[in-house]
Amino acid sequence: MPVQNPDEPFARLTVQEAKDKIDRGEAQFVDVREPHEYTAGHAAGTQLIPLNSVMNRINELDEDRDIVFICQKGQRSALAAEYAAAAGRTRLYNLEGGTDAWVEAGYPTEQ
Numbered sequence: 001m002p003v004q005n006p007d008e009p010f011a012r013l014t015v016q017e018a019k020d021k022i023d024r025g026e027a028q029f030v031d032v033r034e035p036h037e038y039t040a041g042h043a044a045g046t047q048l049i050p051l052n053s054v055m056n057r058i059n060e061l062d063e064d065r066d067i068v069f070i071c072q073k074g075q076r077s078a079l080a081a082e083y084a085a086a087a088g089r090t091r092l093y094n095l096e097g098g099t100d101a102w103v104e105a106g107y108p109t110e111q
Helices: 015-023 035-040 075-086 098-104
Strands: 011-013 027-031 066-070 092-095
Touching: 011 015, 015 027, 015 066, 015 092, 015 098, 066 075, 066 098, 075 092, 092 098
Parallel strands: 011 092, 027 066, 066 092
Antiparallel strands: none
């Protein structure tokens, strides 16, 4: 079950919870790493919006669906969720453990 810290405007998902949400088509899946990290390998089905571009590209974040952010380990994606919340987005999730956890779980990746 997603963990919601009262001090954070997003919930934290395990890699399994995130995968289930993505597989059910319930969420936009956004990788906030840098382009060179993304091209080296990323979770299948992600959209690249680097952390420093989130505010400039806020219109690309779905207003009517859940948004799951992923980075390498889970720190930049938490910050991206904070940015999205500041811009008025809701239904925000951070994938704990990031791409490392995704790969370790054996879930599909792309290059």
